[in-house]
Amino acid sequence: MADPFDAALDLLRRLPPSSTSENLSGIIALRPDLEEDLLSSVDVALTTKRCPKSGRDYLCCDYNRDGSSYRSPWSNEFDPAINAEDAQDLVPVGRVRRMEEALNAAVDVYRELYYEGGVSSGYLWALEEGFAGVVLFKKSSAANGAGKGGWDSIHVLEVAESATKRSAHYKLTSTVILDLGLKSSSVDSLELAGNLTRQTQQDLPLGGLRDADVEAGHVANIGRMVEDMETRMRNLLQEVYFGKAKDVVGDLRSIQPLSEAEKDRAAHRDVLSKMNR
Incomplete structure (x- = not known):
């Protein structure tokens, strides 16, 4: 039996790249135990949040995430707030x-x-x-x-x-x-x-x-x-x-009209016929 993590990665590679975020969420819903490994291994389009302290937007990724909280680079604080002891390490x-x-x-x-x-x-x-x-x-x-x-x-x-x-x-x-x-x-x-x-x-x-x-x-x-x-x-x-x-x-599919394309082909045939004489 294939490893579930490898199978998930193989499936994502075969699905449309524009739908990676949606497909990743669906796989995680089916196998929650793979969430951490998949989120750290699969590149998806970035999401944006607004820092409540500075009022500036920032980008969310796996590197500033702890659970469902994300750290703002402007305030250096997590939103939603996390445990103070955990924050010291992150x-x-x-x-x-x-x-x-x-x-x-x-x-x-x-x-x-x-x-x-x-x-x-x-x-x-x-x-x-x-x-x-x-x-x-x-x-x-x-x-x-x-x-x-x-x-x-x-x-x-x-x-x-x-x-x-x-x-x-x-x-x-x-x-x-x-x-x-x-x-x-x-x-x-x-x-x-x-x-x-x-x-x-x-x-x-x-x-x-x-x-x-x-x-x-x-x-x-x-x-x-x-x-x-x-x-x-x-x-x-x-x-x-x-x-x-x-x-x-x-x-x-040619962007030329059929009449123009036919003229080009006719000219090409004419040149070849004269070269073969």
């Missing part, structure tokens, strides 16, 4: 919290410049050696009911500092979830959805001797890596995936 403090605050300020500027809207969030937590975190972006749009578009990017990182804290090793795993849909009289309905994951590792220097300089260096390094990865993945989606989809659609 809420970052000290240098990690300072870097988290600086990271959120930086990605908020990046989001406004590159996305011109949407929501961003960054979360960090301490490890035995170094720290880890996630940077999230979400942008959704609708074209007057004729179409939809959704971009969710999830950047998970691990950071290991050198003994001298003059450099650090960064490991970044990025996933982009894309969901596009169009409805019109010319194409009826068209949907393009899926996700792309890439990974990179770099050793980068940390400038300065003070703790504040080291913390600022980490935020700058993380920001540059996320920016470079997003640019790479966007170009890959545009050049490879959209280009391939365009070729497939073009092979299935």
